[in-house]
Amino acid sequence: MHFKERAHASLGDAQLQQNLKKFKTKFVTTRREALTELDDVEGTREAAGAIRQRALDDLDAWLELFETNATARGAVVLWADTPADVNRHVIDIARRHGSNKIIKSKSMVSEESALDHALESAGLTVVETDLGEYILQINDYEPPSHIIGPALHKNKAEVAELFAAKHGTSRKSEISDMCLEARKVLRSHYLSADMGISGGNFFVAETGSVVLVTNECNATLTTTLPKVHVAISGIEKVVPTLEDVATLMRLLPRSATGQSISNYVDILTGVKGEGEFHGAEHMYFILVDAGRARVLGSEVKEALRCIRCGACMNHCPVYQNIGGHSYGWVYPGPIGSILTPSYIGLENAPDLPQASTMCNQCGVVCPVKIPLPDLQRKLREEEFRRELRPWSERFGLRAWSWLASRPSLFALATRIGARALKVLGGRERLIHRLPLGGGWTDGRDMPAPAGRTFRDLYARRGSGR
Amino acid sequence: MRVGFFVTCLVDLMRPSIAFAAIRLLESGGAQVLVPPTQTCCGQPGYNSGDRSGAKALAAKVVSEFEECEYLVAPSGSCSGMIKTHYADLFRDDPELLSRASALGAKTYELTDFLVNVLKLDRVPGGFSGRVTYHDSCAGLREMGVKQQPRALLARNADVTLIEMPDCETCCGFGGTFSIKYGEISTRMADNKCQQIVDTGADAVVLGDLGCILNIEGRLRRRGDMKTKVMHIAEVLAGDSSESGARG
Structure with a gap:
């Protein structure tokens, strides 16, 4: 199906439309309220954008520094040029440590390579522990529709049906009861898993750490209970210093969920040392290129500043009406309209840069000041040059x-x-x-x-x- | 004060009354209005559709037509925004045109911004009375900083009551060629906007860009609403005039 057909289906789906309406008012309001806590929102956005741009301007140097420091703390840094390399690395690690059961906290990058499918094909068991991702996994791996709320397109009743059917339990009507049920199911997986996979919100060059921003404690459990921890994220996620993380964290949770700070922030540095009680015995970083180096040298390089807060899609009037699935790949909304064509080829996603009114609501809320409509226009120029648009146009x-x-x-x-x-x-x-x-x-x-x-x-x- | 008036191609073709109303407002504020007769389009359709060279040719034309004026004023946030905030990008590789375009950009204004902040108009001639709601067009709001200006002008007419809608800053779904290429999405966005307008109970929705006017009015009428007026801010402020060929 093409973009227009998917959008058509979404517009005609009464249940989805109702769910989207609820989502829209919630995130816009909570972000606005949370930002009032900052003295200088614009100055902080300016600083955050500059931090991200500084990292990108010398990306190779920061990545090398990260590798040096992570290695010094006993971690292994692996590089993945392609999505297939990600899967190969993870399967290799699992084999090396004899891991059969893998728990996983949220990683959008792993969606790029359909990692879960690759692991299952290799005979390994994988369980998603982010509640949203878990809901999608047990619903026959339904694709996520939002980068921070993957199951946002579903409502309470739909999840209640799904849990009752898949868990073989009585249908719950309260969200808290559903959460308890999921927790009970997931707890046994945490305790029996021998490998944990996480994403990575930031890689800190000066310390060799990975930073994980979550709300459900699942990342903490995933990365500290099993003896092996594998953190997967894009090469663009490196930042020079912990101080930089502090600045970015003033904006990330506020822009994303409207929280002053997320419930959990894990900063994981190196393997469990002698006498230490917590942490994995073996720690791997998989740093993924999969098109990012190419974007870095392109006209849309500012898109790599993205810290995956989701504010652009939360505020996008197109996304608010058609939902995330219409965009057809891992990253929906305005940032997806840049990243998707950049990673999978403009010829494979010719609608995405076009399907925007360029209202710039995304640009004004982006915490790292990515000029999203300008980047959409750059891709439109490329489409025009490469004659990817209909001759009539x-x-x-x-x-x-x-x-x-x-x-x-x-x-x-x-x-x-x-x-x-x-x-x-x-x-x-x-x-x-x-x-x-x-x-x-x-x-x-x-x-x-x-x-x-x-x-x-x-x-x-x-x-x- | 010589003010170059950029009519915009859409107003020229679809609703000349807006231009006549804008000119009356500018003149009432003491401006001498010049209308360069060869003007056509600012180049935005090509620019936003990826046709850089087509956009460049039209932009160069606008620069040469208006650079002698003290100001350029347009009854559109979208077209004035194109000239003020995007011409520099179009001429980034052409230092001579870049400096001329930047000079023009610096004296380019959206109509209500010019009326409030340059002409400091304290009285408006308009005779409109009724309840209105104001839609903030995207480029006017986010490129030209137009937010309080039209509201300040509306407030100068005692017979106008402004009732705000909650999502007055949300895009109406026009988006230039988007409205035709993705008509179904565009229509839904327009429909959401119409619902908010109707919910205010206003007699008219007022705004500053004809693209959005056509989109909102088109959807209102298709919904069967024949009574809610969709008016350009200039028409509300300047009142009716027989010479303009204004619509009822």
Whole structure:
């Protein structure tokens, strides 16, 4: 299915529309309220954007420093050029340590390589422990629809049905009861797993640490109970210092869920040392390129500043109406409209940079000041250059600029146009069906013009004086 | 004060009354309004659709037509935003045009911003009376900083009552060619906007961009609402005039 068909299906799904409506008001309001706690929101955004940009400007150097420091603390740093490399590394690690059962906290990067499927194909058991991801996993690996709330498209009743069916329990009506049920199921998995996989919100170069920002304690359990911990994230997630993390953390939870701070922030540095009680005995970092180095050298490189808060999609009026699944790949919403074409090829996602009104609501809420509409426009330029748009559109645009460069001809054409549109509008002065404009008139009328252009009327006024 | 008036291609074709109303407002504030006769389009359709070279040609044309004026004023946040905030990007590789475009950008204003902050208009001639709600068009709000200006002007007319809708800053779904390419999504967004407008019980929704006007009015009428007026802020402030060919 293509974008338009998926969007069409979402727009017609009454249940989804109801769920989306609820989601929309919640995140927008909580973010706005949380940001009032900061003295200087704009200054903090400026600083956060600069921190991320500084990391990207010398990414190779920060990554090397990270590798040196992580290795010095007993961790192993592995590099994955492609999504397939991620899966290969994880399976290798599991084999090396004889791990059969894997618990996993949230990682969007692992969605890029469909890691769970690869692990299962290799005969390993994997259990998602983020509640949202767990819901999707037991629903036959339904894809996530949001980067921080993967199951946001589902409501309480849908989850209650799913739990009753999959757990073989009585149907619960309270969210707290459903949470207790999930906790009970997941606790046994935590205790029996021999390997834990997490994502990574930040990799800290000066300490070789990974930072995990979560709300359910599942990442803490996943990374400290099993003897092996594997943290997977993109190479762009490195930041120079812990001080930088402190600044970014002023904005990440506030922008994401409207929390001053998330319930848990784990900073994991190295393997369990002698005499230490907590931590994994073996720690691996898988740093994933999978298109990121290419983006770094492209016109849309600022997209790599992203700290995955989800504010752009929470505030996007297109996302709010069509939901995350319409975008077709791992990352939905405005940031997805840049990342998806960049990672899987513009020719495979030609609608995404186009399906935006460029209202810039995303740009003004982004905590690291990614100029999202400008980046969408860069990709539109590439589509135009590479002739990825329909010929009719390219022809129309060329014809428009040709005509508008010729004032006399333009005046004549618009004079005729204004009259023709007036006629089409009839007595009601409303056009119900516009030739070649079905995209407009399928759902709207076109108010008809009065029949004379301003240019004509103004010239008449001038001569009348 | 010589003010170059950028009509915008949409107003020229679809609703000249907006331009006449804007000119009356500018003149009432003491401006001498010039309307360069060769003007056509600011280049935004091409720019936002990836046709850089087409957009560049039209942008260069606007620069040469308006650079002699003391100000450029447009009855549109979208077109003035294009000129003020995007021309520099179009000419980033052309130092000569870049400096001319930047100079023009610095004196480019959205109509209500100009009326409030440059002309400091303290009286408006308009005779509109009734309850209105104001829709903040995206480019006006987020590129040109237009938020309080139209509200301040509306407040100068004692017969106008402003009733705000909760999501007045949410996009109406127009988005230029988006409205045709993704008509179904665009229509839904317009529908949400219409619902909010209707819920305020206002007699008219007022706004500053004709693209959004056509979108909102088009959806209101298709919904069967023939009574809620959709008016440009200039039309509300300047009142009706027989010479403008204004719509009823």
